[in-house]
Amino acid sequence: MNYRIAIVVLLGTGLAMAQVASHASALPPAAPAPSSSVSSMQVTGKPVARVNGVVLTDRDLLREMMIIFPYAQTHNGFPKGMEQTIREGALKMIEFEELLYQEAERRKMTVPAARINKAAAAFRNQFQDDQQFEQYIKTEMNGSMEQFRKLVRRSLLIDALMKSELDAPSRVTVAEARQFYIKNPAPFTHPEQIQFQTISIMPAETAPAEVKEQARKQADELWQQAKATHNYQEFGLLAEKYSQDDFRVDMGNHKLTARSELPPEVLKILDPMKPGQVSKVCQFGPYYTILRLEARQPAGKTPFGQVGAKLQADLQKDRYETRRRNLEKRLRTTAKVEEL
Numbered sequence: 418m419n420y421r422i423a424i425v426v427l428l429g430t431g432l433a434m435a436q437v438a439s440h441a442s443a444l445p446p447a448a449p450a451p452s453s454s455v456s457s458m459q460v461t462g463k464p465v466a467r468v469n470g471v472v473l474t475d476r477d478l479l480r481e482m483m484i485i486f487p488y489a490q491t492h493n494g495f496p497k498g499m500e501q502t503i504r505e506g507a508l509k510m511i512e513f514e515e516l517l518y519q520e521a522e523r524r525k526m527t528v529p530a531a532r533i534n535k536a537a538a539a540f541r542n543q544f545q546d547d548q549q550f551e552q553y554i555k556t557e558m559n560g561s562m563e564q565f566r567k568l569v570r571r572s573l574l575i576d577a578l579m580k581s582e583l584d585a586p587s588r589v590t591v592a593e594a595r596q597f598y599i600k601n602p603a604p605f606t607h608p609e610q611i612q613f614q615t616i617s618i619m620p621a622e623t624a625p626a627e628v629k630e631q632a633r634k635q636a637d638e639l640w641q642q643a644k645a646t647h648n649y650q651e652f653g654l655l656a657e658k659y660s661q662d663d664f665r666v667d668m669g670n671h672k673l674t675a676r677s678e679l680p681p682e683v684l685k686i687l688d689p690m691k692p693g694q695v696s697k698v699c700q701f702g703p704y705y706t707i708l709r710l711e712a713r714q715p716a717g718k719t720p721f722g723q724v725g726a727k728l729q730a731d732l733q734k735d736r737y738e739t740r741r742r743n744l745e746k747r748l749r750t751t752a753k754v755e756e757l
Contacts, residue, residue: 466508467755468515481507508756514575516748521574528573537569582744587737594729598721605724609676610714611687614652614669616643617662617706629703635659636698636705643707644695652695652709662706673714683708 466473482495485503489495495503544550558564598605616639620632639659646652653668660669676684686696687710696708 464757466512466757467753468512469519469752469754471515471519473511473515477511478504478507481511485510512754513745513748516745516752516754517575517578518571519752520748521578524578526574526577528570528577532573533566533570536573537566540569583737583740587733587740589729589733589736591725591729594725594732595721597732598724598728602718606718607675607714607716609716610673611676611679612673612711612714613671613687614649614656614709614711615662615664615671615706616652616656616660616669617704618659619661619704622703624703633698633705636707640695640698640707643709646695646709648693649709649711662704669709670711673712 460474460476460479463475464472465475465478482503483489485507486495486499494500541550544553554560554562554565558568618632618636618639620629624632639655643652643655646655649668649670653670656665656669659665662669664671679687682701686699686708690696690708690710692710692712694710699706699708
């Protein structure tokens with residue numbers, strides 16, 4: 418699984434995003450700079466938080482906000498109804514990243530120089546040319562390549578700590594997923610389900626009698642064609658062409674539905690039918706409908722083979738998120754975090 422711990426840079430007066438992604442060997446391409454006229458995207462270097470005395474600025478905050486909502490660059494800012502929530506989430510994230518970095522330093526974790534060189538080179542390759550990269554170093558790193566390498570090292574240290582604390586301990590084996598499946602049968606059991614298709618002719622309730630009679634004749638003509646179909650596809654093409662109900666856009670298909678959720682009048686028609694069989698024209702109020710039974714699925718338990726991969730991924734995600742929350746809580750307990 419991939420987790421984002423990033424270096425995001427500010428190019429010139431605009432913003433350009435790039436990141437060293439966890440478990441990735443290269444930086445993604447920098448994004449275009451947003452309009453400098455958007456007030457919510459202005460940066461001045463103003464402090465927004467202190468983590469054990471280390472100052473985080475609005476530049477760090479905006480970087481993270483744009484990772485959360487990258488469309489800000491093309492939408493000329495953040496949606497007003499979402500901006501505060503995005504800001505709060507971004508602030509917590511940059512605080513957490515700083516806590517991770519400080520913890521990595523406390524543990525005296527190291528990053529080989531060769532790995533720093535590789536990540537720095539990959540980052541540099543995202544720029545259009547040397548001139549653009551040099552402009553970035555000048556404006557954002559105060560002209561210091563050493564400061565740039567420290568930024569790369571910081572990101573790699575955070576990534577390494579995340580891997581050791583979260584990635585490996587969060588892995589779920591197939592055997593563990595199977596045990597969960599056995600011990601928790603409820604999510605994988607299902608009632609009897611029915612799948613069917615429909616073709617409907619739907620005159621208005623207030624339509625004149627002659628219009629309703631014409632609708633009935635049209636339904637009878639369609640029934641002659643429908644009963645001659647041999648499979649889902651052929652019946653579905655008729656539904657797409659002639660049906661007037663909402664299911665026509667999906668070949669008249671009513672996906673597997675619990676039997677208990679279907680109206681009694683529909684069940685009365687479907688129950689005697691066998692898969693592939695087409696009903697006669699049925700009247701429901703002013704509407705005329707032809708039904709085709711596609712499949713019945715008896716009540717039972719979905720085999721592990723059909724749900725195992727997704728279950729394993731879901732359990733792993735839950736375990737990761739739990740460990741991540743606990744790690745952040747533990748780091749914050751012993752830290753001094755001030756929001757300014």
